[in-house]
Protein backbone atom coordinates (compact mmCIF):
# COMPACT_ATOMS: atom_id res chain seq x y z
CA UNK A 1 0.00 0.00 0.00
CA UNK A 2 2.73 2.45 1.01
CA UNK A 3 6.09 2.02 -0.59
CA UNK A 4 9.19 3.96 0.33
CA UNK A 5 11.93 3.81 -2.25
CA UNK A 6 15.51 4.76 -1.51
CA UNK A 7 14.53 7.85 0.41
CA UNK A 8 17.44 10.11 1.30
CA UNK A 9 17.33 13.23 3.42
CA UNK A 10 20.35 15.41 4.17
CA UNK A 11 20.52 18.27 6.63
CA UNK A 12 23.49 20.28 5.40
CA UNK A 13 26.28 17.72 5.44
CA UNK A 14 24.50 15.37 7.85
CA UNK A 15 22.65 12.43 6.32
CA UNK A 16 19.55 11.79 8.43
CA UNK A 17 18.16 9.13 6.07
CA UNK A 18 20.33 7.14 3.69
CA UNK A 19 18.46 5.32 0.89
CA UNK A 20 15.76 3.92 3.14
CA UNK A 21 13.38 1.50 1.45
CA UNK A 22 10.41 -0.32 2.91
CA UNK A 23 6.90 -1.27 2.00
CA UNK A 24 3.87 -1.40 4.24
CA UNK A 25 0.78 -3.51 3.68
CA UNK A 26 -2.78 -2.30 4.07
CA UNK A 27 -4.11 -2.90 7.58
CA UNK A 28 -0.69 -3.43 9.04
CA UNK A 29 0.55 -2.13 12.39
CA UNK A 30 4.05 -1.17 11.30
CA UNK A 31 6.61 0.22 13.71
CA UNK A 32 9.74 2.26 13.15
CA UNK A 33 12.03 1.48 16.05
CA UNK A 34 15.48 2.83 16.78
CA UNK A 35 17.63 4.83 19.15
CA UNK A 36 17.22 8.58 19.48
CA UNK A 37 18.40 10.49 16.43
CA UNK A 38 18.27 7.56 13.99
CA UNK A 39 15.84 9.37 11.67
CA UNK A 40 12.40 8.01 12.65
CA UNK A 41 10.71 11.39 12.92
CA UNK A 42 12.45 12.56 9.76
CA UNK A 43 11.00 9.61 7.84
CA UNK A 44 7.53 10.14 9.29
CA UNK A 45 7.59 13.84 8.34
CA UNK A 46 8.50 12.89 4.78
CA UNK A 47 5.55 10.50 4.61
CA UNK A 48 3.21 13.14 6.05
CA UNK A 49 4.51 15.72 3.58
CA UNK A 50 5.89 18.27 6.06
CA UNK A 51 9.32 17.85 4.54
CA UNK A 52 10.74 16.96 1.13
CA UNK A 53 13.33 14.21 0.51
CA UNK A 54 16.59 14.88 -1.30
CA UNK A 55 16.22 11.65 -3.23
CA UNK A 56 13.94 8.65 -3.65
CA UNK A 57 10.21 8.32 -3.90
CA UNK A 58 7.16 7.60 -1.77
CA UNK A 59 4.36 5.66 -3.44
CA UNK A 60 0.81 5.26 -2.17
CA UNK A 61 -1.07 2.55 -4.05
CA UNK A 62 1.61 2.74 -6.71
CA UNK A 63 1.35 6.49 -7.26
CA UNK A 64 4.02 8.93 -6.15
CA UNK A 65 2.82 11.35 -3.46
CA UNK A 66 6.06 13.33 -3.25
CA UNK A 67 4.49 16.32 -5.00
CA UNK A 68 1.19 16.09 -3.08
CA UNK A 69 0.84 18.72 -0.34
CA UNK A 70 0.10 17.33 3.16
CA UNK A 71 -3.57 18.36 3.09
CA UNK A 72 -4.22 16.17 0.06
CA UNK A 73 -2.51 13.05 1.38
CA UNK A 74 -5.07 10.57 2.74
CA UNK A 75 -3.22 10.13 6.01
CA UNK A 76 -3.09 11.84 9.39
CA UNK A 77 -0.42 12.26 12.04
CA UNK A 78 -0.66 11.93 15.80
CA UNK A 79 1.95 14.25 17.23
CA UNK A 80 3.96 13.53 20.32
CA UNK A 81 2.56 16.64 22.04
CA UNK A 82 -0.94 15.94 20.60
CA UNK A 83 -1.04 19.31 18.75
CA UNK A 84 -4.64 20.05 19.76
CA UNK A 85 -5.63 23.57 18.74
CA UNK A 86 -5.68 25.50 22.03
CA UNK A 87 -8.14 28.14 20.83
CA UNK A 88 -10.83 25.64 19.85
CA UNK A 89 -13.04 23.43 21.96
CA UNK A 90 -12.58 19.69 21.84
CA UNK A 91 -15.61 19.41 19.54
CA UNK A 92 -14.23 22.07 17.18
CA UNK A 93 -10.89 20.30 17.17
CA UNK A 94 -12.52 17.07 16.08
CA UNK A 95 -14.72 18.91 13.58
CA UNK A 96 -11.70 20.60 11.99
CA UNK A 97 -10.88 17.99 9.33
CA UNK A 98 -14.61 17.70 8.48
CA UNK A 99 -14.96 21.48 8.09
CA UNK A 100 -11.91 21.56 5.83
CA UNK A 101 -13.64 19.29 3.34
CA UNK A 102 -16.90 21.21 3.63
CA UNK A 103 -19.16 18.75 5.45
CA UNK A 104 -22.67 19.91 6.35
CA UNK A 105 -23.14 21.18 9.93
CA UNK A 106 -25.64 18.42 10.84
CA UNK A 107 -23.32 15.74 9.64
CA UNK A 108 -20.37 17.33 11.44
CA UNK A 109 -22.27 17.42 14.75
CA UNK A 110 -23.27 13.82 14.40
CA UNK A 111 -19.83 12.56 13.48
CA UNK A 112 -18.14 14.57 16.23
CA UNK A 113 -20.54 13.07 18.76
CA UNK A 114 -19.78 9.60 17.44
CA UNK A 115 -16.04 10.24 17.55
CA UNK A 116 -16.26 11.41 21.17
CA UNK A 117 -18.31 8.32 21.95
CA UNK A 118 -15.67 6.11 20.32
CA UNK A 119 -12.94 7.41 22.62
CA UNK A 120 -15.28 7.23 25.66
CA UNK A 121 -15.24 10.98 26.30
CA UNK A 122 -18.82 11.86 25.25
CA UNK A 123 -19.21 14.89 27.51
CA UNK A 124 -15.87 16.63 26.89
CA UNK A 125 -16.90 18.34 23.65
CA UNK A 126 -17.37 21.78 25.14
CA UNK A 127 -14.09 21.76 27.07
CA UNK A 128 -10.91 23.42 25.87
CA UNK A 129 -7.85 21.18 25.45
CA UNK A 130 -6.07 22.80 28.39
CA UNK A 131 -8.74 21.35 30.68
CA UNK A 132 -7.90 17.76 29.69
CA UNK A 133 -5.44 15.31 31.20
CA UNK A 134 -2.62 13.85 29.11
CA UNK A 135 -4.48 10.64 28.41
CA UNK A 136 -7.64 12.50 27.45
CA UNK A 137 -5.71 14.78 25.09
CA UNK A 138 -4.23 11.68 23.53
CA UNK A 139 -7.69 10.21 22.94
CA UNK A 140 -8.99 13.46 21.47
CA UNK A 141 -6.00 13.65 19.13
CA UNK A 142 -6.80 10.12 17.97
CA UNK A 143 -10.50 10.93 17.57
CA UNK A 144 -9.62 14.00 15.51
CA UNK A 145 -7.23 12.07 13.29
CA UNK A 146 -9.72 9.25 12.68
CA UNK A 147 -12.93 11.24 12.24
CA UNK A 148 -12.65 11.45 8.46
CA UNK A 149 -11.32 7.93 8.03
CA UNK A 150 -7.79 8.34 6.67
CA UNK A 151 -6.12 5.41 4.91
CA UNK A 152 -3.06 5.65 7.09
CA UNK A 153 -2.30 6.89 10.57
CA UNK A 154 1.21 8.06 11.51
CA UNK A 155 1.97 8.08 15.21
CA UNK A 156 5.17 9.70 16.50
CA UNK A 157 5.91 8.39 19.98
CA UNK A 158 2.30 9.05 20.98
CA UNK A 159 2.60 7.49 24.42
CA UNK A 160 5.95 8.81 25.54
CA UNK A 161 4.44 11.66 27.57
CA UNK A 162 2.20 9.35 29.61
CA UNK A 163 3.05 7.56 32.83
CA UNK A 164 3.76 3.83 32.76
CA UNK A 165 0.32 2.65 33.85
CA UNK A 166 -1.59 4.87 31.44
CA UNK A 167 0.84 3.97 28.69
CA UNK A 168 0.06 0.29 29.09
CA UNK A 169 -3.67 1.00 29.02
CA UNK A 170 -3.33 3.16 25.90
CA UNK A 171 -1.25 0.45 24.22
CA UNK A 172 -4.10 -2.00 24.66
CA UNK A 173 -6.57 0.58 23.38
CA UNK A 174 -4.42 1.28 20.34
CA UNK A 175 -4.22 -2.41 19.43
CA UNK A 176 -7.98 -2.76 19.84
CA UNK A 177 -8.66 0.38 17.83
CA UNK A 178 -6.36 -0.65 15.02
CA UNK A 179 -8.01 -4.06 14.79
CA UNK A 180 -11.52 -2.61 14.85
CA UNK A 181 -11.11 0.07 12.21
CA UNK A 182 -8.49 -1.73 10.15
CA UNK A 183 -6.56 1.44 9.29
CA UNK A 184 -2.85 1.04 8.58
CA UNK A 185 -0.71 2.37 11.43
CA UNK A 186 2.87 3.54 11.14
CA UNK A 187 4.08 3.86 14.66
CA UNK A 188 7.32 5.46 15.82
CA UNK A 189 8.94 4.57 19.10
CA UNK A 190 12.33 4.10 20.67
CA UNK A 191 10.87 1.73 23.26
CA UNK A 192 11.56 -1.82 22.08
CA UNK A 193 9.09 -3.35 24.55
CA UNK A 194 6.30 -1.20 23.17
CA UNK A 195 7.29 -2.08 19.61
CA UNK A 196 7.28 -5.83 20.32
CA UNK A 197 3.92 -5.64 22.08
CA UNK A 198 2.07 -3.62 19.44
CA UNK A 199 3.42 -4.35 16.00
CA UNK A 200 2.77 -6.74 13.18
CA UNK A 201 6.16 -5.82 11.75
CA UNK A 202 9.03 -3.69 12.98
CA UNK A 203 11.71 -1.82 11.06
CA UNK A 204 14.74 -1.36 13.29
CA UNK A 205 16.62 1.77 12.28
CA UNK A 206 20.16 2.86 13.03
CA UNK A 207 21.98 5.99 11.85
CA UNK A 208 19.54 6.75 9.06
CA UNK A 209 19.45 3.23 7.64
CA UNK A 210 17.24 0.21 8.19
CA UNK A 211 18.99 -2.53 10.12
CA UNK A 212 16.25 -5.14 9.89
CA UNK A 213 12.56 -5.47 9.08
CA UNK A 214 10.72 -8.41 10.57
CA UNK A 215 7.92 -9.68 12.76
CA UNK A 216 8.49 -9.14 16.48
CA UNK A 217 9.13 -12.80 17.32
CA UNK A 218 11.55 -13.26 14.42
CA UNK A 219 13.31 -10.02 15.28
CA UNK A 220 13.74 -11.28 18.80
CA UNK A 221 14.87 -14.77 17.89
CA UNK A 222 16.80 -14.09 14.71
CA UNK A 223 18.39 -10.65 14.84
CA UNK A 224 20.56 -10.09 11.77
CA UNK A 225 23.23 -8.04 13.49
CA UNK A 226 24.88 -7.34 16.78
CA UNK A 227 23.08 -3.98 16.85
CA UNK A 228 19.60 -5.47 16.52
CA UNK A 229 20.32 -8.25 19.02
CA UNK A 230 21.51 -5.71 21.54
CA UNK A 231 18.70 -3.21 20.89
CA UNK A 232 15.82 -5.68 21.11
CA UNK A 233 15.50 -7.11 24.58
CA UNK A 234 18.34 -8.32 26.78
CA UNK A 235 21.06 -10.24 25.06
CA UNK A 236 24.45 -11.79 25.80
CA UNK A 237 26.90 -11.07 23.00
CA UNK A 238 29.88 -13.42 22.71
CA UNK A 239 32.47 -12.42 20.11
CA UNK A 240 34.33 -15.05 18.12
CA UNK A 241 35.43 -16.38 14.72
CA UNK A 242 33.89 -19.00 12.50
CA UNK A 243 36.16 -22.03 12.51
CA UNK A 244 34.47 -24.83 10.67
CA UNK A 245 31.17 -25.49 8.95
CA UNK A 246 29.68 -28.96 8.68
CA UNK A 247 26.12 -29.70 7.58
CA UNK A 248 23.84 -27.41 9.61
CA UNK A 249 26.40 -26.87 12.36
CA UNK A 250 29.10 -24.26 12.81
CA UNK A 251 32.05 -24.44 15.13
CA UNK A 252 32.85 -21.03 16.53
CA UNK A 253 35.96 -20.12 18.47
CA UNK A 254 34.73 -17.77 21.21
CA UNK A 255 37.33 -15.27 22.40
CA UNK A 256 38.90 -16.61 25.59
CA UNK A 257 36.33 -19.40 25.98
CA UNK A 258 37.30 -21.97 23.39
CA UNK A 259 35.26 -23.64 20.65
CA UNK A 260 31.49 -24.09 20.83
CA UNK A 261 28.97 -25.56 18.45
CA UNK A 262 25.95 -23.72 17.18
CA UNK A 263 23.44 -23.92 14.32
CA UNK A 264 23.76 -22.04 11.03
CA UNK A 265 21.52 -19.00 11.12
CA UNK A 266 18.82 -18.77 8.41
CA UNK A 267 19.67 -16.71 5.30
CA UNK A 268 23.26 -15.97 6.26
CA UNK A 269 26.39 -16.09 4.16
CA UNK A 270 28.96 -17.72 6.32
CA UNK A 271 32.55 -18.80 5.75
CA UNK A 272 35.36 -20.06 7.89
CA UNK A 273 37.49 -17.25 9.31
CA UNK A 274 34.68 -14.69 9.49
CA UNK A 275 34.35 -12.59 12.63
CA UNK A 276 30.99 -13.25 14.28
CA UNK A 277 28.98 -12.80 17.45
CA UNK A 278 27.01 -15.48 19.22
CA UNK A 279 23.85 -13.90 20.62
CA UNK A 280 22.22 -15.64 23.56
CA UNK A 281 19.01 -14.55 25.29
CA UNK A 282 19.25 -14.79 29.10
CA UNK A 283 16.17 -17.03 29.32
CA UNK A 284 17.85 -19.62 27.08
CA UNK A 285 20.83 -20.05 29.39
CA UNK A 286 20.67 -22.67 32.12
CA UNK A 287 22.89 -22.62 35.18
CA UNK A 288 23.44 -25.55 37.48
CA UNK A 289 25.80 -26.60 40.24
CA UNK A 290 26.46 -30.10 38.96
CA UNK A 291 28.33 -30.92 35.82
CA UNK A 292 26.09 -32.40 33.15
CA UNK A 293 27.16 -34.35 30.11
CA UNK A 294 24.45 -33.58 27.59
CA UNK A 295 25.85 -34.05 24.08
CA UNK A 296 23.69 -31.39 22.45
CA UNK A 297 24.79 -28.59 24.74
CA UNK A 298 27.57 -26.13 25.32
CA UNK A 299 28.99 -26.23 28.84
CA UNK A 300 31.11 -23.50 30.39
CA UNK A 301 32.38 -22.94 33.90
CA UNK A 302 31.67 -19.74 35.75
CA UNK A 303 31.28 -17.98 39.08
CA UNK A 304 28.11 -16.21 40.24
CA UNK A 305 29.03 -12.55 40.26
CA UNK A 306 25.75 -10.86 40.95
CA UNK A 307 22.08 -11.65 41.33
CA UNK A 308 18.89 -9.71 41.16
CA UNK A 309 15.67 -11.08 42.61
CA UNK A 310 12.75 -9.72 40.56
CA UNK A 311 9.85 -11.70 42.00
CA UNK A 312 8.89 -13.85 39.05
CA UNK A 313 12.46 -14.50 38.01
CA UNK A 314 15.97 -14.12 39.37
CA UNK A 315 18.64 -12.67 37.11
CA UNK A 316 22.09 -14.12 37.62
CA UNK A 317 25.23 -12.56 36.27
CA UNK A 318 27.88 -15.20 35.89
CA UNK A 319 31.52 -14.46 35.24
CA UNK A 320 33.06 -16.73 32.63
CA UNK A 321 36.69 -17.79 32.25
CA UNK A 322 37.48 -14.81 30.01
CA UNK A 323 36.13 -12.34 32.56
CA UNK A 324 32.95 -11.72 30.60
CA UNK A 325 29.62 -11.54 32.42
CA UNK A 326 26.68 -13.46 31.00
CA UNK A 327 23.13 -12.97 32.16
CA UNK A 328 20.83 -15.89 32.86
CA UNK A 329 17.22 -15.98 34.03
CA UNK A 330 15.92 -18.54 36.46
CA UNK A 331 12.18 -18.72 37.01
CA UNK A 332 11.17 -18.70 40.66
CA UNK A 333 8.59 -21.38 40.12
CA UNK A 334 8.26 -22.77 43.65
CA UNK A 335 7.70 -20.52 46.64
CA UNK A 336 10.52 -20.22 49.15
CA UNK A 337 13.04 -21.55 46.68
CA UNK A 338 13.74 -18.15 45.26
CA UNK A 339 17.48 -18.34 45.71
CA UNK A 340 19.29 -21.23 44.13
CA UNK A 341 22.78 -19.85 44.15
CA UNK A 342 24.79 -17.35 46.12
CA UNK A 343 27.34 -14.88 44.94
CA UNK A 344 30.70 -16.62 44.57
CA UNK A 345 29.24 -20.07 43.87
CA UNK A 346 30.96 -22.17 41.20
CA UNK A 347 28.37 -22.97 38.58
CA UNK A 348 28.06 -24.48 35.16
CA UNK A 349 26.58 -22.38 32.38
CA UNK A 350 24.88 -24.36 29.61
CA UNK A 351 22.82 -23.80 26.51
CA UNK A 352 21.60 -25.95 23.66
CA UNK A 353 23.28 -25.78 20.26
CA UNK A 354 20.14 -24.29 18.78
CA UNK A 355 19.67 -21.77 21.64
CA UNK A 356 22.30 -19.36 20.41
CA UNK A 357 21.92 -17.31 17.26
CA UNK A 358 24.97 -16.41 15.24
CA UNK A 359 25.35 -13.02 13.54
CA UNK A 360 28.23 -11.92 11.30
CA UNK A 361 30.06 -8.73 12.19
CA UNK B 362 8.47 35.60 54.41
CA UNK B 363 5.65 38.02 55.16
CA UNK B 364 8.18 40.78 55.59
CA UNK B 365 9.53 40.06 52.13
CA UNK B 366 5.97 40.13 50.84
CA UNK B 367 5.31 43.48 52.43
CA UNK B 368 8.49 44.93 50.97
CA UNK B 369 7.42 43.67 47.58
CA UNK B 370 3.99 45.21 47.94
CA UNK B 371 5.44 48.51 49.07
CA UNK B 372 7.88 48.73 46.20
CA UNK B 373 5.14 47.85 43.74
CA UNK B 374 3.02 50.59 45.25
CA UNK B 375 5.89 53.04 44.88
CA UNK B 376 6.31 52.15 41.22
CA UNK B 377 2.62 52.61 40.55
CA UNK B 378 2.64 55.93 42.39
CA UNK B 379 5.62 57.07 40.35
CA UNK B 380 3.82 56.14 37.14
CA UNK B 381 0.34 57.34 37.91
CA UNK B 382 0.58 60.20 40.40
CA UNK B 383 1.52 62.80 37.76
CA UNK B 384 -1.39 61.60 35.63
CA UNK B 385 -3.72 61.77 38.60
CA UNK B 386 -2.69 65.34 39.27
CA UNK B 387 -3.49 66.29 35.68
CA UNK B 388 -6.92 64.70 36.03
CA UNK B 389 -7.62 66.52 39.30
CA UNK B 390 -6.59 69.92 37.97
CA UNK B 391 -8.73 69.43 34.88
CA UNK B 392 -11.74 69.73 37.20
CA UNK B 393 -10.32 72.61 39.23
CA UNK B 394 -12.24 75.86 39.06
CA UNK B 395 -9.13 77.99 38.81
CA UNK B 396 -6.89 79.14 36.00
CA UNK B 397 -3.78 78.25 37.98
CA UNK B 398 -2.48 74.74 38.64
CA UNK B 399 -1.80 75.66 42.23
CA UNK B 400 -4.56 75.05 44.74
CA UNK B 401 -7.93 73.36 44.72
CA UNK B 402 -10.71 75.91 44.45
CA UNK B 403 -13.78 73.99 43.46
CA UNK B 404 -15.20 71.43 41.06
CA UNK B 405 -16.10 72.42 37.53
CA UNK B 406 -16.70 71.07 34.04
CA UNK B 407 -16.05 74.38 32.40
CA UNK B 408 -12.63 73.49 30.98
CA UNK B 409 -14.19 70.59 29.17
CA UNK B 410 -16.95 72.84 27.96
CA UNK B 411 -14.38 75.29 26.72
CA UNK B 412 -12.42 72.49 25.08
CA UNK B 413 -15.42 71.35 23.12
CA UNK B 414 -15.92 74.82 21.80
CA UNK B 415 -12.32 75.18 20.76
CA UNK B 416 -12.43 74.75 16.97
CA UNK B 417 -8.68 74.35 16.55
CA UNK B 418 -8.47 71.75 19.28
CA UNK B 419 -11.33 69.77 17.82
CA UNK B 420 -9.78 69.74 14.34
CA UNK B 421 -6.44 68.68 15.79
CA UNK B 422 -8.10 65.88 17.75
CA UNK B 423 -9.96 64.77 14.65
CA UNK B 424 -6.71 64.75 12.66
CA UNK B 425 -4.95 62.75 15.36
CA UNK B 426 -7.68 60.12 15.40
CA UNK B 427 -7.72 59.80 11.62
CA UNK B 428 -3.93 59.55 11.45
CA UNK B 429 -3.64 57.14 14.37
CA UNK B 430 -6.39 54.87 13.09
CA UNK B 431 -5.17 54.68 9.51
CA UNK B 432 -1.47 54.45 10.31
CA UNK B 433 -2.14 51.81 12.99
CA UNK B 434 -4.23 49.80 10.54
CA UNK B 435 -1.72 49.92 7.72
CA UNK B 436 1.26 49.38 10.01
CA UNK B 437 -0.53 46.41 11.56
CA UNK B 438 -1.01 44.70 8.21
CA UNK B 439 2.54 45.41 7.02
CA UNK B 440 4.09 44.75 10.42
CA UNK B 441 2.28 41.43 10.76
CA UNK B 442 3.55 40.30 7.37
CA UNK B 443 7.06 41.47 8.23
CA UNK B 444 6.94 39.77 11.63
CA UNK B 445 5.84 36.49 10.09
CA UNK B 446 8.49 36.68 7.39
CA UNK B 447 11.14 37.47 10.00
CA UNK B 448 10.11 34.40 11.95
CA UNK B 449 9.72 32.06 9.02
CA UNK B 450 12.74 32.83 6.90
CA UNK B 451 15.41 33.70 9.48
CA UNK B 452 16.50 36.59 7.29
CA UNK B 453 19.69 38.48 7.93
CA UNK B 454 19.11 42.02 6.68
CA UNK B 455 15.36 42.60 6.68
CA UNK B 456 14.84 42.40 10.47
CA UNK B 457 17.49 45.05 10.96
CA UNK B 458 15.87 47.29 8.40
CA UNK B 459 12.39 46.84 9.89
CA UNK B 460 13.55 47.45 13.43
CA UNK B 461 15.98 50.29 12.78
CA UNK B 462 13.32 53.03 12.88
CA UNK B 463 12.57 52.02 16.48
CA UNK B 464 16.10 52.73 17.60
CA UNK B 465 16.75 55.68 15.31
CA UNK B 466 16.53 59.09 17.02
CA UNK B 467 13.15 60.66 16.24
CA UNK B 468 14.76 63.86 15.15
CA UNK B 469 16.76 62.05 12.50
CA UNK B 470 13.67 60.26 11.26
CA UNK B 471 11.79 63.53 11.16
CA UNK B 472 14.43 65.38 9.18
CA UNK B 473 15.05 62.57 6.71
CA UNK B 474 11.33 62.02 6.11
CA UNK B 475 10.86 65.74 5.56
CA UNK B 476 13.67 65.81 3.00
CA UNK B 477 12.27 62.73 1.35
CA UNK B 478 8.75 64.16 1.04
CA UNK B 479 10.11 67.41 -0.37
CA UNK B 480 12.21 65.49 -2.86
CA UNK B 481 9.08 63.69 -4.02
CA UNK B 482 7.35 67.03 -4.32
CA UNK B 483 4.67 65.81 -1.92
CA UNK B 484 2.59 68.42 -0.22
CA UNK B 485 2.86 68.11 3.57
CA UNK B 486 -0.27 67.32 5.51
CA UNK B 487 -2.33 64.44 6.84
CA UNK B 488 -0.99 62.02 4.25
CA UNK B 489 2.66 62.77 4.89
CA UNK B 490 2.08 62.51 8.65
CA UNK B 491 0.31 59.17 8.23
CA UNK B 492 3.10 57.80 6.03
CA UNK B 493 5.71 58.91 8.56
CA UNK B 494 3.79 57.27 11.42
CA UNK B 495 3.46 54.04 9.46
CA UNK B 496 7.23 53.83 9.04
CA UNK B 497 7.98 53.90 12.73
CA UNK B 498 4.98 51.80 13.77
CA UNK B 499 5.76 48.83 11.49
CA UNK B 500 8.77 47.86 13.57
CA UNK B 501 6.78 47.68 16.80
CA UNK B 502 4.05 45.55 15.26
CA UNK B 503 6.64 43.30 13.59
CA UNK B 504 8.45 42.76 16.89
CA UNK B 505 5.28 41.95 18.74
CA UNK B 506 4.06 39.56 16.03
CA UNK B 507 7.42 37.85 15.72
CA UNK B 508 7.59 37.26 19.46
CA UNK B 509 4.11 35.76 19.42
CA UNK B 510 4.92 33.70 16.36
CA UNK B 511 7.87 32.01 18.03
CA UNK B 512 5.62 30.97 20.90
CA UNK B 513 3.29 29.10 18.54
CA UNK B 514 4.13 25.41 18.38
CA UNK B 515 5.09 24.48 14.82
CA UNK B 516 3.24 21.20 15.16
CA UNK B 517 -0.07 23.11 15.35
CA UNK B 518 0.22 24.48 11.83
CA UNK B 519 1.54 21.14 10.61
CA UNK B 520 -1.40 19.39 12.24
CA UNK B 521 -3.79 21.77 10.49
CA UNK B 522 -2.24 21.05 7.09
CA UNK B 523 -2.20 17.36 7.92
CA UNK B 524 -5.93 17.46 8.71
CA UNK B 525 -6.79 18.94 5.35
CA UNK B 526 -6.28 22.70 5.59
CA UNK B 527 -4.77 24.52 2.61
CA UNK B 528 -1.99 26.98 3.47
CA UNK B 529 -4.55 29.81 3.42
CA UNK B 530 -7.09 27.93 5.58
CA UNK B 531 -4.29 27.07 7.98
CA UNK B 532 -3.36 30.74 8.22
CA UNK B 533 -6.98 31.85 8.72
CA UNK B 534 -8.04 29.19 11.21
CA UNK B 535 -4.88 28.52 13.17
CA UNK B 536 -2.05 31.01 12.71
CA UNK B 537 -4.14 34.16 12.73
CA UNK B 538 -6.24 33.38 15.84
CA UNK B 539 -3.15 32.29 17.72
CA UNK B 540 -1.27 35.38 16.55
CA UNK B 541 -4.18 37.67 17.45
CA UNK B 542 -2.88 38.72 20.87
CA UNK B 543 0.42 39.75 19.28
CA UNK B 544 -1.30 41.57 16.44
CA UNK B 545 -3.73 43.39 18.73
CA UNK B 546 -0.93 44.36 21.08
CA UNK B 547 1.06 45.64 18.11
CA UNK B 548 -1.91 47.58 16.74
CA UNK B 549 -2.58 49.17 20.12
CA UNK B 550 1.04 50.10 20.46
CA UNK B 551 1.01 51.60 16.98
CA UNK B 552 -2.14 53.56 17.78
CA UNK B 553 -0.76 55.04 20.98
CA UNK B 554 2.64 55.75 19.44
CA UNK B 555 0.94 57.57 16.60
CA UNK B 556 -1.42 59.56 18.77
CA UNK B 557 1.31 60.92 21.01
CA UNK B 558 4.14 61.32 18.53
CA UNK B 559 5.47 64.84 18.56
CA UNK B 560 8.96 65.11 17.10
CA UNK B 561 8.50 63.35 13.76
CA UNK B 562 5.04 64.86 13.28
CA UNK B 563 6.49 68.28 13.96
CA UNK B 564 8.78 67.96 10.93
CA UNK B 565 6.38 66.47 8.41
CA UNK B 566 3.16 68.26 9.37
CA UNK B 567 3.60 71.30 7.15
CA UNK B 568 1.68 74.44 7.97
CA UNK B 569 -1.97 73.68 7.49
CA UNK B 570 -2.48 70.53 9.58
CA UNK B 571 -2.08 70.05 13.28
CA UNK B 572 -2.37 67.04 15.58
CA UNK B 573 -3.19 66.92 19.27
CA UNK B 574 0.42 66.91 20.52
CA UNK B 575 1.28 69.79 18.18
CA UNK B 576 -1.79 71.70 19.33
CA UNK B 577 -1.07 71.07 23.01
CA UNK B 578 2.51 72.16 22.47
CA UNK B 579 1.44 75.41 20.88
CA UNK B 580 -0.89 76.05 23.84
CA UNK B 581 1.70 75.11 26.45
CA UNK B 582 4.16 77.53 24.89
CA UNK B 583 2.07 80.21 26.59
CA UNK B 584 1.06 78.40 29.78
CA UNK B 585 -0.16 74.98 31.04
CA UNK B 586 -3.81 75.85 31.14
CA UNK B 587 -6.56 73.74 32.69
CA UNK B 588 -7.76 73.21 29.14
CA UNK B 589 -4.58 71.23 28.44
CA UNK B 590 -5.30 69.18 31.56
CA UNK B 591 -8.77 68.49 30.26
CA UNK B 592 -7.63 67.28 26.85
CA UNK B 593 -4.95 65.11 28.49
CA UNK B 594 -7.56 63.56 30.74
CA UNK B 595 -9.69 62.74 27.73
CA UNK B 596 -6.72 61.13 25.98
CA UNK B 597 -6.13 58.97 29.04
CA UNK B 598 -9.77 57.96 29.10
CA UNK B 599 -9.58 56.94 25.44
CA UNK B 600 -6.61 54.68 26.11
CA UNK B 601 -8.37 53.10 29.07
CA UNK B 602 -11.48 52.40 27.01
CA UNK B 603 -9.37 50.86 24.23
CA UNK B 604 -7.64 48.47 26.57
CA UNK B 605 -10.90 47.45 28.20
CA UNK B 606 -12.37 46.84 24.76
CA UNK B 607 -9.48 44.61 23.77
CA UNK B 608 -9.89 42.62 26.95
CA UNK B 609 -13.62 42.25 26.24
CA UNK B 610 -13.30 41.36 22.58
CA UNK B 611 -10.65 38.70 22.96
CA UNK B 612 -10.46 37.41 26.51
CA UNK B 613 -7.62 35.12 25.46
CA UNK B 614 -5.52 38.05 24.33
CA UNK B 615 -4.70 39.38 27.75
CA UNK B 616 -4.74 36.00 29.47
CA UNK B 617 -1.79 34.70 27.49
Ligand SMILES: Nc1ncnc2c1ncn2[C@@H]1O[C@H](COP(=O)(O)OP(=O)(O)OP(=O)(O)O)[C@@H](O)[C@H]1O
Pocket residue numbers: 011016034035036037038039040041042043190
Ligand atom coordinates in the same frame (compact mmCIF):
# COMPACT_ATOMS: atom_id res chain seq x y z
N1 LIG C 1 15.46 20.31 10.57
C1 LIG C 1 16.62 19.70 10.87
N2 LIG C 1 17.79 20.33 10.66
C2 LIG C 1 18.97 19.72 10.94
N3 LIG C 1 19.07 18.47 11.45
C3 LIG C 1 17.94 17.80 11.69
C4 LIG C 1 16.65 18.38 11.42
N4 LIG C 1 15.71 17.47 11.75
C5 LIG C 1 16.38 16.39 12.21
N5 LIG C 1 17.71 16.58 12.17
C6 LIG C 1 18.74 15.60 12.57
O1 LIG C 1 18.45 14.38 11.96
C7 LIG C 1 18.66 13.30 12.86
C8 LIG C 1 17.43 12.45 12.95
O2 LIG C 1 16.43 13.18 13.61
P1 LIG C 1 15.02 12.57 13.95
O3 LIG C 1 14.22 13.64 14.59
O4 LIG C 1 14.46 11.94 12.74
O5 LIG C 1 15.40 11.47 15.02
P2 LIG C 1 14.45 10.45 15.76
O6 LIG C 1 14.83 9.09 15.30
O7 LIG C 1 13.03 10.85 15.60
O8 LIG C 1 14.91 10.61 17.26
P3 LIG C 1 14.06 10.71 18.61
O9 LIG C 1 13.81 9.30 19.05
O10 LIG C 1 14.98 11.42 19.53
O11 LIG C 1 12.81 11.46 18.30
C9 LIG C 1 19.07 13.92 14.18
O12 LIG C 1 20.47 13.78 14.31
C10 LIG C 1 18.70 15.37 14.05
O13 LIG C 1 19.62 16.17 14.73
Ligand SMILES: [Mg+2]
Pocket residue numbers: 040041042156
Ligand atom coordinates in the same frame (compact mmCIF):
# COMPACT_ATOMS: atom_id res chain seq x y z
MG1 LIG D 1 11.54 11.70 16.90
